[in-house]
Amino acid sequence: MTCERLPVMPLPFHLVTLTHATWGQALTCARSLGPGALPELRLDLFPEADPGDLVRALGGRCLVTCRRQSEGGRWPDEDEAGRLAYLLRAVAAGPTWVDLEWDLPVPPELQAARPGVGLLRSVHVAPGVFDLDQRLAALPEGDAFKWVGWAGRLGDNGRLRPALAWARNQGVALSAFLMGPKGLPSRAMQGAWGGAFTYAAPDDGPAAAPGQLPLATLRAWRCAQLGQSHGLCGVIGDPVLHSRGPAFHNPRFQKAFKNLVYLPLVCGDADEAAEALEALGILGLSITAPLKLTLPRALGQEGPLNTLWRRSLGEPWQGANTDAEALGQALSQLEPGPVLLLGGGGVGRTSRAVLEAAGRPVLQASRQAPVAPGVVTAFAPVGVMQATSLGMKPEDPPPFPELLEAALPSARWAMEWIYKEDTAFAAWARQAGLELVSGAALFDAQAEAQSRRFLTDCAGASRQPTADS
Known part of the structure; x- marks a missing residue:
């Protein structure tokens, strides 16, 4: 008499790695995920627990993994026999999926559990290695496949696209992505490029690997619904992972039923950025430091530009x-008169050009061109504009405090470009009773102008609303 084996349960798009400090926290998270996400049970993160008990606590609904230290896990590489034995104890409890390294033979105990237990074959390659095509040419036994590399350059993400498209066309369940901050596009665009699933960090726990995004972020960007027709926009510069741009633009794209998605793109070099624009097929860009001058020039444009x-x-x-459009609009609502401009970078140059075009006298101070407090007092600025990078970090002090003090007797308003509400400069302006134009207000104004251009002029096809829009 033979028993009928159950078919493999398909992998959902989101696999959420349980990285919590305690099993109780991990279990609570796993039970809250819903049917659209599958918890990844990393046995190496809970080495003192009985692996069968962990699987049974999840009702078997999990992907079981036990990762070596050399692949970003915690299990000692020298104890390979112990690692596999621990993994097979979990298999005996009946998980829906198990992760086995690409090059290992399938143990008899795992073979006996198939096909009721899905087999995911995974490999993590060293930085500089890109052997995806060779591996796809000789797939091992398995039901799904995961290849993970490293992004040394932003354009490296584009190297994954042909392989992912091939896998989709062949019906191969593949996820191929790059670790590190520059690999973020490969995680978010996985479905659009042909990948069958992607990994996410729990919303209440740390990321398991560099560049892994929280589940809530992937869902907010609707990464599971992205298709081949989706065009890519983003904010490029370094740093940009803190940017409000994705939270601003993606809801507008979605509301307009426009097949565009907006991501942070980490890159500080103009040549590397220009290469990535073509490799990733980018249609729209918000440009931030340090690229506002250098990237437009590399593309034959006159800078500084931010769009x-x-x-x-x-x-x-x-x-x-x-930026210039938003600044001009804000200035038109403020008391006229001379302005003390702090900062000499790209934002400072843009600010000075707008101020002078508006007919306002400007006194500009920077580290390269310092100004004495007495000069500021004699200049009697009615406005103070903060165009330095100070304020990006919570511990940053206000810029040029001696110049701020000298400006107080005549100042009536203050403005800054850093769009955090709790900067030291903003606190100084509020304490002085000045009318404050915050960085958040300037950001919203300039981002709205960007969004109109992206929605009107980028070719992400408009679509009709659907039940999951």
Whole structure:
């Protein structure tokens, strides 16, 4: 008499690694995920527990993994026999999926559990190694496959696209992505490029690997619904992972039923950025430091610019400086008169040009061109504009405090570009009773101008609303 084996349960798009400090926290998270996400039970993170008990606590609904230290896990590499024995104890409890390294033979105990237990074959390659095509040419036994590399350059993400498209066309359940901050696009665009699933950090726990995004972020960006027709926009610079851009633009794209997605793109070099624009097929860009001058120049544009867009790949770029537009609009509502401008970088240059175009006298101070407090007092500025990078970090002090003190007798308003509400400069302005134009207000104004251009002029196809929109 033979027993009928159950078919493999398909992997959902989101696999959430349980990285919590305690099993109780991990279990609570796993039970809250819902059917659209599967918990990844990393046995190496809970080495003192009985692996069968962990699987049974999850009702068997999990992907079981036991990761070596050399692949980002905690299990000692020298104890391979112990690791596999621990993994097979979990298999005996009946998980829905188990992760086995790409090059290992399938143990008899795991073979006996199939196909009721799905087999995911995984490999993590060293930085600089890119052997995805060779591995896909000789797939091991398995039901799904995971290849993980490292992003040394932003454009490296684009190298995954042909392999992911091939896998989709062949019906191969593949996830191929790159670790590190520059690998973020490969995680978010996994479904759009042809990948069958991607990994997420729990919303209440740390990331398991560099560049892993929280589940709530992937869901907010609707990464599971992205398709081949989706165009890519983003904010490029370094740092950008803190940017409010994705939270601002993605809801507008979604509300307009526009097939565009907006991501943070970590890159501080203009040549590398220009290469990535083509490798990733980018249609729209918000540009931030340090690229506002250098990237437009690399593309044949006059900077500084903070916005680039094009209708489709191969068409010429169009550029604008919506920072200047937002600043001009804000200045028109403020008391006229001379302005003390703090900062000499790209934002400082943009600010000075707008101030002078508005007919306002400008006294500019920077580390390269210092100004004495007595000069500020004699200049009697009615406004103080903060255009330095100070304020990006919570511990940052106010810029040029001696100049701020000298400006107080005549100052009536203050403005800054850092869009955090709790900067030291903002606190100084509020304490002094000045009218304050916050960085958040300037961000919203310039981002709205960017969004209009992306929605109108980028070729992400408009679509009709659906039940899951």
